[in-house]
Amino acid sequence: MTLSRRTFVDRAFKGSMLCLTFNLGGAALLLTPEEARAQGIPLQKLTEEQARQLGLLADAMVPGAAELGVVHFIDHQLNADPNEALLIAKYFGVALPYVNFYAKGLEVAAGMAQKATGKAIDALDAAETEQLVKSMFPPGTMVDDFPIFLFYMCLRSDAVDVVYGTPAGFEKLNIPYMQHILPPEGWNA
């Protein structure tokens, strides 16, 4: 798909600046995570179950993140060269490859949900999901020798990135974006 410069800039301001290159049937598509989700672009690293769980938890942390494509954003970045990756996991010294960290985090969170309610993550009601998220937070929390607190910090930040880290996010907060340069078309191809 080819985007004109004007279309790209319009999209960047009205939608998201997280335009990433997704592959579908051998064609490279420049899409926002929100568009990738809406178009059902296949995930590269996450299973369907993982994607569902991730979306539910991220949305409980930052409402609106799922619709804005947080799952596609994370999945896309799990596929990237670590030095080019845009995930905050790199700041927290998460061991490579990051996909193992996200998979283990979801596994542990699912175990916490089972233990607390006897239900899978996607069977929790809103109050139960909120309680699960709350139980992940206290700094230093370890479950099954896994730093679930760190998983919370990363996933919450990923969700904040797609909701507030874009020109549209700044607009929601009524603050100016004042960009110098927007990411160019196909930059992350």
Place this chain on the structure above:
Amino acid sequence: MPKTLEAVEVVVVGTGATGSLVAAVLAEAGKNVLVLEGGHARKLTDLYSSQTWARRLKWAAPEVFGAGPDSIWFNFNAGHGYGGAAVHHYAVWPRFHEDDFHEKTQFGRSLDWPFEYSELRPYYDMVQKEVGMSGDAEKEIWRPAGDPYPLPPVLVSNHGKVLARGFEALGMHTSPIPMAILSQPYNGRPACIWDGWCDAGCPIGALANPLAVYLPRAEKAGAKLRPDAHVTRVLMDSTGKKATGVEYFSPAGESFIQPADKVVLCAFTVENARILLNSADAKNPNGVANSSGTLGQYLMCHPAVGINGLFDDDMQNFLGATGGQLLCQDAFGKTSDPGGAFGSRQWEIGLALKPNDLLGIAMSRPDIFGAELHGFMQDGAHHMGSMVGVCEDEALPENRIELSSEKDPFGYPLAKVVYKAGADGVKLWQTAAAEGVKIFQAAGAREAWHGPQGGQHIMGGTIMGADPAKSVLDSTGRAHDVPNLFVAGPGVFPSSSAANSTFTAKAMAMKSVRFMLGNWGA
């Protein structure tokens, strides 16, 4: 078999704060200079305004493993690709103070530098003029002797003015923060527009990152830059006392030998030490430049605390520079801590805020989630104040860089960092955390809090010293053991001060390179 390349006079490893400066000055003096960079090539126009995209400027691989109770936040503090960490640094450039240079002699703590402040002063003055620093030397009542700044101070928005109220109410001083950011056009570079994107890299060149100042100078003078060249070892001759060049690998795993008359390691604190440790051979079994056994030791990282608060004022916190607007060094005296902890502290006041990322509004209260977070974000975007306290970290031999049992793709051991913040540094941090909240309350905050202990600026590991038995480098940054091997960057510091490290690293690199040029045939 590695491919042996044509020899050069100088091979510089790293394109960051010091590598770019060394390359520029040597090339302008007519030397044949090659600069090897482990990451990708990058231009100013690759620096996109986004805290999310900014993360590709930071380090992730080859991994640096943490071992010890505290983190040095390596990936956040380090960089990858042209410009290194200096591409995303915040350009807060206070000088080290006189006392920072003789802590062992005067206080019996940390380590002495092999020279006094007065010896480094001319190089601070030289660098600040070359890059165009902004500030007000007279209002920095704590500042050691030095030339006035060439440019007037950076912007002070309502954010800075409101927070200054708190300092004033408690009888404390503030001054414009000294920055390597242009408050006015300078030497063909434009002035800052105070948009707060410093962490994402400044593509207009108002912030003196290597892509804006020294790398263009280096290339113009004929230095060659070679990206994606991952240096693994310094190669030595049969005597074990002379460097003959370096070995490096391409991403595809091809190996090369780059012969050179002189080698200058500027690959940042951890990688410099790793390269030297990995260069061990029969004559240097513990690593090159390590006859003292101190290579890798005395790693330091400033304990830092973020203070945030909510005010009724319209803070304009989106304006300014990421590193702040004002400075306070009232607690810089080594024995000024009321609890008796040794070391200096400083405040960087009025950091420009963005909604997301490590220092963003959302991360200031990680406990808030769900619908409540949206309300907090609205409030914070208009009413949040922010500053950071930076504390000295004592040089301790047990804090160190070692080789891990894990290996990189080329078969060389990765780095392992063993680190625990010094007891006095932690006490200073505790004092700062309490004091910061008090300052915000005095400034009128309706709510104020501090964050957890973080780490800024990574120093030591390849320290300078007067005694070859107790240090890696001499007073010029030259290896005691290997006269044609130099190291530059904050890794050469024998003590950490509480001042940000980049300006001093650059001044020291300028001192080294001037020595090299003055003693070329020696």
